Amino acid sequence: MPALRPFESPDWITRTQILLDSYRRLLGTELLPREGTAAEQSESLFHAPFAVVAHGTENDPILNYANRAALDLWETDLETLLAMPSRNTAEPVHRDERARLMQRVTDEGFIDDYSGIRISATGKRFLIRRAVVWNLADADESYAGQAATFSEWEFLE
Secondary structure, eight states: OOSSOGGGSHHHHHHHHHHHHHHHHHHSSOSSOOOSOHHHHHHHHHTOSSEEEEEOSSSSOBEEEEOHHHHHHHTOOHHHHTTSBGGGGSOGGGHHHHHHHHHHHHHHSEEEEEEEEEEOTTSOEEEEEEEEEEEEEOTTOOEEEEEEEESEEEEOO
16 A cells, blocks of 8 residues: 555555444534545545544454545554554553443444544644544445544644
């Protein structure tokens, strides 16, 4: 997958469609306007002004999607973020809270009221507010992980 333009990769385009389709199915609205081709939607989501991250189905899920806003917020590059267990987006002291959140999403399908503290790759702490977290399902309706989006965050001292 090209580092500078991941949204052009067929796998990335497929992942974007899973993100968008799952969001629409569970929340009854679009995450962003579904204009143009799947490739154009992939580029639009990558450059959206809100953060989007997702992880897969591993026992200790690894991040498998991050858009430009998320990369900037976590202060890292795509290759580094995509090698990170999603639990590492939170400080160790906040990981139990994060685990409870993820179980709630698994049980309910989505939540639209999450707030919590996260930490960037350089150690900066930030509070996210009103995040939507949802389950992902592929075209065969098989579980494909979880995703989160948010547009409100504040860096902490």
